[in-house]
Amino acid sequence: MDRRIARSRQVIMQAFIELLGEQEFERVTIQGIADRANVNRGTIYLHFTDKYDLLEQSVENYLMMLADSCVPENGPTNELSRDLLIRAFTYLKEHAATYNVLITNKGIPTFRHRMTQMIEANITLVVNQMTLETGIHKDILAQFLSVSITGLIEWWVIQSMPYTPEEMVEQVAKILEARLQLWDTK
Known part of the structure; x- marks a missing residue:
């Protein structure tokens, strides 16, 4: 896997975990993950189909x-x-x-x-x-x-x-x- 792709995936996952530490899973949004990871929503959807897949x-x-x-x-x-x-x-x-x-x-x-x-x-x-x-x-x-x-x-x-x-x-x-x-x- 390309290092940039792997890095993007890791940053998104880490942002997701950080948000889970602050709020229930149901309240976590793709936009919130994107904001925390400092990526756009489209980048998340390139790697994951939705927050359940994430x-x-x-x-x-x-x-x-x-x-x-x-x-x-x-x-x-x-x-x-x-x-x-x-x-x-x-x-x-x-x-x-x-x-x-x-x-x-x-x-x-x-x-x-x-x-x-x-x-x-x-x-x-x-x-x-x-x-x-x-x-x-x-x-x-x-x-x-x-x-x-x-x-x-x-x-x-x-x-x-x-x-x-x-x-x-x-x-x-x-x-x-x-x-x-x-x-x-x-």
Whole structure:
């Protein structure tokens, strides 16, 4: 893609996210986005059919950027590692303003839903390679972990990231390693 086209798309998406941080999705207009991005309406329509298309493409774009931030330097892996999680939390912290809007905006649950799906797909790959001798069904474990991690990310962002990425990953590791007895198994 031509750098000017990519730059225009990024400026438009960033303006859109900024506006979502200030108002509900329904109140955001193409003209408002154009004004914020300092482009004309026609430029937006060259890249997106409407604000719903802009929302869909923004969600996909920011999810891909988050996913790309997790890829280790030596390429993709099917392992869920502390390093991978630290990369994800660090990226979220570095881009807190954008992801705070995407995760917490009540008018657009799309991002949270798609993030959960992305996490579940990756966790399913890891879980399917595991040998479970606990009687836990792999699909239930993958679902539980993906929803838990999404919820934890959401909580962390909403709480203004009270812990470092490393502390968050350490806590997740402790939770996963713990053999909690939450109820009587008799």
